[in-house]
Amino acid sequence: MAKTLVHITTFEQWKSVLDVWFKQGYKWRSGEQEYAESRFERGGKFLYLGDYIAYGTANYDSEHFIEYSEFMAQQKENNKMAMVYEVSQSVFDKLQMIKAHEGTSLIGAISAHAPFIKFIEVGNKAILRYLADDPAIEFKVKEQLYRLWRIDDDGDAVYMHFIYGTPDWTMNKYVAFTASLEEIKKWNNPAWSLEKVD
Known part of the structure; x- marks a missing residue:
């Protein structure tokens, strides 16, 4: 350094x-x-x-x-460099729709979608600045992550995870191994199915 x-x-x-x-x-x-x-x-x-x-x-x-x-x-x-926030594709698309505010004013579009704006965990000030075209605020689509799952002999959904570097399974999807599609395909086999992480 x-x-x-x-x-x-x-x-x-x-x-x-x-x-x-x-x-x-x-x-x-x-x-x-x-x-x-x-x-x-x-x-x-x-x-x-x-x-x-x-x-x-x-x-x-x-x-x-x-x-x-x-x-x-x-x-x-x-x-002065832009603050970049990552959101899901659906949130990004909805923000673009509000920003376009077709058929209404920007204030009207923001008011109509206020509950949605409050729901986004980025913070209302950043969202409002973005909608008002502040160049210091940027939103981009978060890379989609995936996990592997299968149904075990008891009929329960189990998810792939690692223990000390060795592949194993867990019933808790929140501790499952998640990665980009390219990386997750390296671990996939006929026993597992792909699932998008929310």
Whole structure:
């Protein structure tokens, strides 16, 4: 991973940079996600991001660094990228129909389909922004997953899953092995039937 080196001058800048990295899942070498004000007070003027977060009082290796303002400008630019939400084909098709709002206004189409919009687990704000053509919000169709099932000797439906890498069966379809059609076909045989995962 390429190292990022940010020069900061105030504790507020220190906290802002750490907030960005904590949100991305990075931690100090100790595994903590804390502001560590004492490190800043000991002269920490450079924050490093490699495999983990580190700090330094000077740029001893004369590495290329960026100023805090440049770092924040990069973050702002990165946040302009579209948020992408994955939904099922049926939800995607219905959203496209609402967005087209043929024969009515967009507000009318949204009102008419309000219960459906509330049902989608993405969040109402994101959906409304998408319907209003906000370029920062995108919806795409989630890849269809499949599982293998069969009827056992007792007449019960059982599903294929793995135990320590070995194929086995379970009666709980929610813990069954699921994969794309291409991958699931590698495991299919005449004993199993294909089923779409909802």
